[in-house]
Amino acid sequence: MNDKHNRIAQPLFLITFAIVFLIILSTLNLPKGYFNNLNKVDVFASVRASKTNDSVLNSKINPLKSTGTSSHKFNSIPLKEVTLINDFENDSINQLSLFFNKLDSAKYAGKKVRIAYFGDSFIEGDEITDELRLQLQHSFGGSGIGFVPMQSAVSNLYTQIKIDGSGWKDYNFRDNPNNFPLGLSGHLFYPKDDAETEYSSKLASPFSTIKLYTGFNNNGISSISISKDGVNSTQNILSNELINETILNKDSSVKSLKISSTIKSLPFYGISFEANNGVYIDNYSFRGNTGLLTLQINEQTMQALNKYLNYNLIIVHYGINAVEHDKQRVLWFENGMNKLLNNLRKGFGNTPILLVSTSDRGYNYDGNYSTEKAIPYMVNNQMEIAKSNKTAFWNLYQAMGGENTMVKWVEGDTVFASKDYTHVNNKGAKRIGDLFFDKLIASKKYYQHN
Amino acid sequence: MELMQTIDFNKLLNILLYQEKDPLLFNSAFFMFFFCFFLIAYVACYRFNAIRVYVLSFFSLYFFYKTCGWYVGFILLAAVFDYNISHLIYKSTKKGARKTMLVCSVLVNLGLLFYFKYTNFFIGLINDFSTHQINYLKLILPVGISFYTFENLSYTVDVYKGEFKPVNKFIDYLFFLSFFPKLMMGPIVRAADFIPQINKEPFVTDKQVGEGLYLITAGIIKKVVISDYINANYVINVFDNPSVHTGVECLFAIYGYAMVIYCDFSGYSDMAIGMAKWMGFDININFISPYQSATIAEFWRRWHISLSSWLRDYIYIPLGGNRKGTFNTYKNLIITMLIGGFWHGASWNFIFWGGLQGVALALERLRNSFGRKHLIVIPFSKNTTQLIATLISFHFVCFSWIFFRCDTFDSSWIMIKQIVYNFQFNVLTTLFNSYQPVFIMLLVGFILHAISTKSENNYKSFIVKMPLPLKIAYFCICIYVAIQFKQSEMIKPVYLQF
Numbered sequence: 018m019n020d021k022h023n024r025i026a027q028p029l030f031l032i033t034f035a036i037v038f039l040i041i042l043s044t045l046n047l048p049k050g051y052f053n054n055l056n057k058v059d060v061f062a063s064v065r066a067s068k069t070n071d072s073v074l075n076s077k078i079n080p081l082k083s084t085g086t087s088s089h090k091f092n093s094i095p096l097k098e099v100t101l102i103n104d105f106e107n108d109s110i111n112q113l114s115l116f117f118n119k120l121d122s123a124k125y126a127g128k129k130v131r132i133a134y135f136g137d138s139f140i141e142g143d144e145i146t147d148e149l150r151l152q153l154q155h156s157f158g159g160s161g162i163g164f165v166p167m168q169s170a171v172s173n174l175y176t177q178i179k180i181d182g183s184g185w186k187d188y189n190f191r192d193n194p195n196n197f198p199l200g201l202s203g204h205l206f207y208p209k210d211d212a213e214t215e216y217s218s219k220l221a222s223p224f225s226t227i228k229l230y231t232g233f234n235n236n237g238i239s240s241i242s243i244s245k246d247g248v249n250s251t252q253n254i255l256s257n258e259l260i261n262e263t264i265l266n267k268d269s270s271v272k273s274l275k276i277s278s279t280i281k282s283l284p285f286y287g288i289s290f291e292a293n294n295g296v297y298i299d300n301y302s303f304r305g306n307t308g309l310l311t312l313q314i315n316e317q318t319m320q321a322l323n324k325y326l327n328y329n330l331i332i333v334h335y336g337i338n339a340v341e342h343d344k345q346r347v348l349w350f351e352n353g354m355n356k357l358l359n360n361l362r363k364g365f366g367n368t369p370i371l372l373v374s375t376s377d378r379g380y381n382y383d384g385n386y387s388t389e390k391a392i393p394y395m396v397n398n399q400m401e402i403a404k405s406n407k408t409a410f411w412n413l414y415q416a417m418g419g420e421n422t423m424v425k426w427v428e429g430d431t432v433f434a435s436k437d438y439t440h441v442n443n444k445g446a447k448r449i450g451d452l453f454f455d456k457l458i459a460s461k462k463y464y465q466h467n
Numbered sequence: 468m469e470l471m472q473t474i475d476f477n478k479l480l481n482i483l484l485y486q487e488k489d490p491l492l493f494n495s496a497f498f499m500f501f502f503c504f505f506l507i508a509y510v511a512c513y514r515f516n517a518i519r520v521y522v523l524s525f526f527s528l529y530f531f532y533k534t535c536g537w538y539v540g541f542i543l544l545a546a547v548f549d550y551n552i553s554h555l556i557y558k559s560t561k562k563g564a565r566k567t568m569l570v571c572s573v574l575v576n577l578g579l580l581f582y583f584k585y586t587n588f589f590i591g592l593i594n595d596f597s598t599h600q601i602n603y604l605k606l607i608l609p610v611g612i613s614f615y616t617f618e619n620l621s622y623t624v625d626v627y628k629g630e631f632k633p634v635n636k637f638i639d640y641l642f643f644l645s646f647f648p649k650l651m652m653g654p655i656v657r658a659a660d661f662i663p664q665i666n667k668e669p670f671v672t673d674k675q676v677g678e679g680l681y682l683i684t685a686g687i688i689k690k691v692v693i694s695d696y697i698n699a700n701y702v703i704n705v706f707d708n709p710s711v712h713t714g715v716e717c718l719f720a721i722y723g724y725a726m727v728i729y730c731d732f733s734g735y736s737d738m739a740i741g742m743a744k745w746m747g748f749d750i751n752i753n754f755i756s757p758y759q760s761a762t763i764a765e766f767w768r769r770w771h772i773s774l775s776s777w778l779r780d781y782i783y784i785p786l787g788g789n790r791k792g793t794f795n796t797y798k799n800l801i802i803t804m805l806i807g808g809f810w811h812g813a814s815w816n817f818i819f820w821g822g823l824q825g826v827a828l829a830l831e832r833l834r835n836s837f838g839r840k841h842l843i844v845i846p847f848s849k850n851t852t853q854l855i856a857t858l859i860s861f862h863f864v865c866f867s868w869i870f871f872r873c874d875t876f877d878s879s880w881i882m883i884k885q886i887v888y889n890f891q892f893n894v895l896t897t898l899f900n901s902y903q904p905v906f907i908m909l910l911v912g913f914i915l916h917a918i919s920t921k922s923e924n925n926y927k928s929f930i931v932k933m934p935l936p937l938k939i940a941y942f943c944i945c946i947y948v949a950i951q952f953k954q955s956e957m958i959k960p961v962y963l964q965f
Contacts, residue, residue, distance in 0.1 A: 025513055025671040027935060028679065028745035029506040034939045035946055036499055042947075058950050060496040064478045142711065170889065173710055381699065383954050436707040 036060070062383060100416035102371065102460040104409045112369035113409045116330045117461040120296065123157040127294040130157065131326055133201060133365075134298050135311055136334040139376060141302035142174030144443055148450025149457075150298040156458075159295015160222060164230075164326070166287040167206040167214050167276075174443075178290065179219055184212035185285070190303055190310040198232065198259065198318045200286040203303040203310060205232070207285070208278045216288065217273035225292045227266040227274060230322070232284035233259050239283050244275040256283055260321035268293075286322075299326070308335035309353040312360060319364025328368050331361055334413075336375030336395050337439060345394045351402060358406040370408040374399045376449075377414050377423040379438025386424045386438055393420075416452055485536035490610065490651070493738045494691050494949065501530070502742070509746060513669050520642050520665060523746075530647040531610065538609040541579065546641040548575060549619045553626040553633040565627060572623045580616045583608050588813035611650045613810060617777055618644060622658040624781060631659055639665050646748075648739035652732065654753040654773035661748070669747030677931025680938055682741030684945040689734030691949040693912045698727045701905045706872055709882040714890035716898060717882050723905070724872050725865050726912040729757065732771070756916055758864070761856035763827040766864060778807050796832065801825030811871070816879065820870045827863060 042058040104113045122128040134146055143162065154160060162175070168182025169175075185206040188197050197205050206212070218224055231239075237257040243250055243265060254263040265274065265288075278285070291297055303310060339350035361370060374396045380389035396414045403410035418425065426433035426445055433445030441449060482497060491498055505526045512518045532539040552572045559565050587603045594600050622643075625631040634640050643661055705712045705720035712720070733754035743750045757770035767775045783803040789796040801822065808821015847855065873879040899906055933941065 022673070023670050024673055024676045025669060025747065026510050027671070027676045027938075029503070029510050030935065031676075031680065031939055031942050032499065032503045032506060035942050036503055038943045039496075039499075039946070039950075058947070060499070061474060062496070064474055064482055138711070170713070171711055435704065437704040440708065440711075442708070 059383075100412060101456055101463060102409050102411045103403075104464070105404045105407050112367070113371070113460075114464050116369050117464055119329045120153075120157050120461065123159070123295055127158070129159075129291075129294055129327070130296045130329045131163070132296070132298045132330045132332060133301060133326075133328050134332040134334065135201075135301045135308075136332075136373075137302060137306045137308075137338050138304045139302075139337055139440060140300060140334060141304060142171040142446075143177070143300045144174060144446030145441070145450045145453070146298050146300040147176055148447045149453050150296070152451065152454035153296040153298070153457075157296045158292075159297060160292045161225065161290040161297065163291060163297040164202070164287055164289045164299035164301075165216070166200075166202050166204050167212075167285050175219070177218070177220055179217045180214060181217075182212075182214035184209050185214070190306065190313055193313070197284065199314055200230070200318065201299070201301045201314060201322060202287060203301065203306070203314070205284050205286060208281055208283070210281075211277065211279055212285075213275060213277035215273060215275040216290070223270040223272045224266065224274065224290050225268060225270065226264070226290070227271065228289045228291070228325075229254065229263045229265050229276070230286040230289070230325070231256060231261050231263065232286065233257065233261075234280070234282040234284070236280075236282070239278075239280050241276060241278040241280070241283075243277075245271045246273055258321065259317055260286070260325065262325040289326075305338055306335065307339040307350060307353065308333070308357055309350075311357055312353065314360075314364070316360065316363045319361070323365050323368075328365055331365055331368050331370045332373060333357070333361070333370060333408075334373035336399055337378060340375065340378065340389060340391045340395050342380065342389065342391060344391050346398060347391075347395070351398060354399070354402045355406060358402070358408060370406075371411060372399060372403040372406075372408050373411045374413045374415075376441075377417060377419070377421070379421075379423040379427065381438075386427070388420045388423065411453075411456065413449075413453075416456055417449065483533075485533055487536070490534040491530055493735065493742075494687060494953075501526075501533075506745075513747075516666060516668065519669075520636075520638050524638055524642045524645060527642065527645040527647040527650065531645060531650060534651065535607065535610040538607070541609050541612070542615060542645055543641070545576065545579065545615065545619055546637070546644050548572070549623055549644075550634070550637050550640040553623050556623065556627050557633050569623060569627045573620060576616050576619050576623075580612055582606075583612060585809075585813045611652075614653050614655055615644050615650070617655050617774075617781075617810075618658070621655075621777060621781055625658060634658075634662055634665075646743075648742040649750060652735045652739070653771075654736055654739065654750055655777050656750055656773070657777075660751065664748050671745065671747045674931055675744045675747065677933070677938070678927060679741040679744035680942060681927045681930045682737040682744065684942060686734040686737035686739075686741060687945055687949045689730035689737065692952045693908055694727045694730035694734060696952050697723050697905055697908055697912070698731075701902055702727050706878075706882075709873075709878055709885055712885065713894055714886040714888070715892060715895055717885045718890075719898065719906075719909075721865050721869060721882070723909055724868055725758065725861075726909055726916075728868065728871075729754070729916070730912060756918075756920075758861050758913075758916055759857060760860050761853055762831055762860055763824065763863060764831055766860060767824070767828070774807070774810075778803050782806055793836070797829035800828045800832070804828065814874075816870045816873060816876065819876075820867050823867045823870070 039058055039060045043060050102113065116130075119128065119130050123130045134140065140146055147162075150163070162177045165172075165175075165178065165180060167180075167185050168187065169180055172178070172180040186209050188195075188205045188207065189199065190203040193199060193205075199205050216224075231254055234256045237255070238253055239256050240251050240253045243252045245266065252263065252265065255261045265276075274288075276288075289297075289299075333354075335354070336350075339347050341347050358370060358372075361368075375392060378389045378392055379386040392414060396412060400410050400412065414422075423434055423438050426441065427436060427438055431444065432442065433448055434441045491501070508522050508526070509519070512522050528539055528542075531542060549572060552568055556565050556568045556572075559568065583606055586606060590601045590603055622631075622640075626633050634643070639662065642665060643656070643658060646656070646661075649656055702720050702723040705716055706724065709717050709720075736753035740750045740752065751773065753771060753773050755769040755772070757766050760766040760769055783799055786799040786802060787795055788799060791799075802825070804821045804825030805818055806821070808817045808819070808824070811817045811820070869879050869882055870876075873882065930938070930941065
């Protein structure tokens with residue numbers, strides 16, 4: 018080392034050689050095999066001429082183009098309306114139309130319409146479903162959140178209800194060693210010792226009809242403590258069937274309800290808050306669920322719950338957790354979905370099923386976010402699944418804006434989505450809820466007028 | 468040539484211009500070319516005193532333009548104003564006039580800073596308290612304004628106090644203010660340290676080349692490999708929506724953020740100081756492994772040193788420092804840190820963060836004076852006490868980062884609530900398994916941080932002693948590793964089960 022020389026040119030050598038090194042790497046096409054796991058270096062990435070049709074995104078995704086040979090008039094929604102709900106039902110009586118007629122009967126005849134909404138973290142916290150439910154209830158009647166579990170880690174996001182539960186052992190899709198018959202929410206709760214849950218209304222309007230869903234134990238009948246607005250009482254409930262419904266409150270107003278139980282053998286599913294008419298959406302979200310977890314719900318439990326809940330529409334909304342980066346097909350997902358739709362058919366009889374496509378999702382491609390390339394493929398595959406299973410299909414990806422919507426939602430002036438470029442925030446949830454409602458109503462008009 | 472065919476020359480021309488959403492970061496390919504061209508010009512003209520400063524200023528102003536467009540005018544304006552007013556202050560003999568001019572300079576400098584950085588904050592305040600609603604202004608913060616405003620202020624104040632003779636040439640002052648390595652993210656350079664170096668013919672020693680290389684590569688690794696990686700793959704998601712994450716996820720996001728902000732900020736400072744060394748300029752070090760501190764006072768002697776010493780010299784001491792009694796000392800500490808907090812950003816969160824630091828510094832002083840009076844015996848060995856104190860200080864700093872990082876108090880409280888009431892220890896294994904690379908990186912970060920100054924110096928001298936070809940190879944490898952991490956496949960955010 019010598020401090021007598023001025024090394025002022027050395028940094029220039031360093032940087033020049035580094036640039037030459039990177040330029041060589043950028044122009045070199047390294048043989049595949051050895052370098053599979055390494056990313057290509059390209060110092061010219063930002064000044065390269067953009068290639069045309071280098072991704073699936075440039076090829077037109079047009080789910081409705083291939084609606085097949087069906088002659089059914091409902092199957093041929095004009096192309097400009099791809100964001101409407103498309104029914105792949107082939108029978109002479111369109112199932113989705115039955116649901117739409119049912120909505121009218123709620124409005125004009127005071128009937129009850131119930132929707133089960135299965136999904137993943139995208140719909141958790143009852144944000145999207147809350148907006149959709151409110152809109153539907155505004156148009157077709159009804160009040161109340163519908164089904165809620167005994168406790169939920171995301172219940173702080175609920176706008177309608179505060180759930181304060183403790184002392185429950187939560188068996189669920191990911192923790193169910195004894196194969197208990199899990200509910201539609203993917204959960205089942207047993208009291209550990211003293212279990213209790215307090216439900217209180219966050220809205221000005223109080224609860225009206227309250228129903229409790231419990232399971233089977235050998236006692237045949239059990240008694241639990243309930244407290245309505247601080248007034249305690251004992252409630253006998255049947256436990257002689259797989260699913261038992263107990264009406265805890267009917268028609269009178271209650272602001273808060275507390276349920277306590279110490280019976281360790283009695284399984285609890287949840288509570289439903291509703292009125293005597295109108296539309297209800299039960300949010301059955303489960304984090305990280307690709308849809309395959311839902312296969313754990315057995316047919317008997319579905320049937321037994323449906324006996325009381327009488328669903329008129331089953332919404333199945335998965336996909337985002339099953340997308341594999343840059344992959345065009347995910348076979349385990351497709352097989353799982355076919356199986357799930359089959360199970361739901363068995364469990365819920367003729368109830369129409371609406372398959373909702375995955376939402377958009379951003380991916381960081383070399384420092385810039387754009388739509389994950391696997392997403393349009395996933396949407397297309399989901400449409401094919403709907404077609405082959407003859408269910409209705411809604412292309413949420415297109416409806417929310419298609420390619421790069423998530424990027425706009427995250428980076429725009431008004432922020433609608435989280436920085437993970439996957440989940441929406443409460444503004445985005447409201448937007449999707451409204452969108453869903455609008456498209457549902459537009460589809461209703463379309464089907465009922467054709 | 469194949470390469471030439473794929474280059475879009477319109478894009479190439481465009482990229483030379485200001486691009487709103489694309490500030491010129493040190494860790495970009497464009498900057499490498501920029502720096503290379505700069506060094507060519509610099510090496511060609513470094514002997515010629517008159518030209519050198521112009522070349523340096525030109526590249527610096529271009530750097531500023533590239534990052535924030537025609538706002539480059541503001542730095543020119545600030546330079547013209549402060550250059551002239553400092554001369555007027557220097558020449559004037561009347562005390563009153565000198566003072567008026569100083570106040571005028573402070574008002575103009577802070578006025579510009581306030582206009583761009585704080586107008587919307589105050590509009591928000593007024594809107595909160597009145598029925599008449601004022602519309603927010605659409606303002607873009609000129610890059611580096613927080614930094615160069617402080618440099619301007621200290622310069623004028625030093626001239627006023629007679630500690631410093633103002634520079635003779637305007638271009639020297641402009642260069643001091645706009646020197647591109649430190650323009651965007653500091654360190655805040657003092658005129659007294661920097662200006663004497665301007666007119667000396669630059670002489671870059673072997674040591675400076677080696678240390679510059681060490682700092683630049685360490686900075687790249689810290690920023691791109693550690694900070695950006697942990698941030699993009701984990702921290703950002705948790706902070707964006709703490710209510711859907713368990714307490715344990717939130718806690719590790721805070722530890723992660725502690726590493727992210729340190730590596731981001733100090734990495735950038737390191738690069739700036741390293742580049743300055745390559746040009747023959749010495750800028751004082753800005754971070755000295757701050758999380759090794761056993762007290763908050765020590766933390767502030769190791770964290771963003773150029774800012775904390777600025778606050779000490781130009782706010783704390785003028786307020787009276789510790790010379791006006793115990794109570795006033797505490798008051799001065801808290802005021803200084805509140806201002807320091809506000810400097811970081813126009814929101815109550817930053818003010819609260821600053822307040823926390825001030826209160827902690829005051830409490831430490833109180834504890835020290837109490838400890839001296841009452842001779843408290845600590846039942847641990849010196850090393851154990853040191854370790855416990857370090858852990859406590861680190862956790863205090865982490866706690867305060869919650870408020871620094873969260874956009875609103877609401878989300879800060881949600882985060883704290885999740886940790887206190889919804890910790891969910893049982894998801895720890897799942898968490899580690901799902902984000903393995905992130906946690907490995909975090910561990911590496913903390914291990915590197917815990918390394919002693921001695922080993923760091925050994926490594927530094929190892930690099931200094933490397934022959935040039937080895938240095939080049941080392942530089943290339945570091946850049947290559949950084950690129951691999953920059954483009955690495957993202958970890959899919961996992962929402963853990965509660």
